[in-house]
Amino acid sequence: MQSTTSHQMGEYESKIYKKLQDEFDPVNLQVQDVSGGCGSMFAILVESPKFKGLPMIKQHRLVNDILKDEIKKWHGLQLKTKSA
Numbered sequence: 001m002q003s004t005t006s007h008q009m010g011e012y013e014s015k016i017y018k019k020l021q022d023e024f025d026p027v028n029l030q031v032q033d034v035s036g037g038c039g040s041m042f043a044i045l046v047e048s049p050k051f052k053g054l055p056m057i058k059q060h061r062l063v064n065d066i067l068k069d070e071i072k073k074w075h076g077l078q079l080k081t082k083s084a
Contacts, residue, residue, distance in 0.1 A: 020067075
């Protein structure tokens with residue numbers, strides 16, 4: 001697993017990162033709070049072999065399902081997924 005995130009993740013970012021890491025075993029995973037640190041908007045990239053053959057909408061649904069309890073608290077999510 002590699003991450004190209006250049007910033008130090010906060011505690012909440014790390015929690016989200018771990019959930020996605022455990023579920024998707026990604027080759028690339030980036031989680032960044034883009035709300036200035038208040039935890040209300042995230043930019044997430046998940047590149048995983050588990051997405052192989054799935055259309056983007058289904059990839060996004062899988063991620064949204066894993067994070068549904070967190071997403072309820074957010075104002076927005078910038079989500080990018082890719083098959084690895």
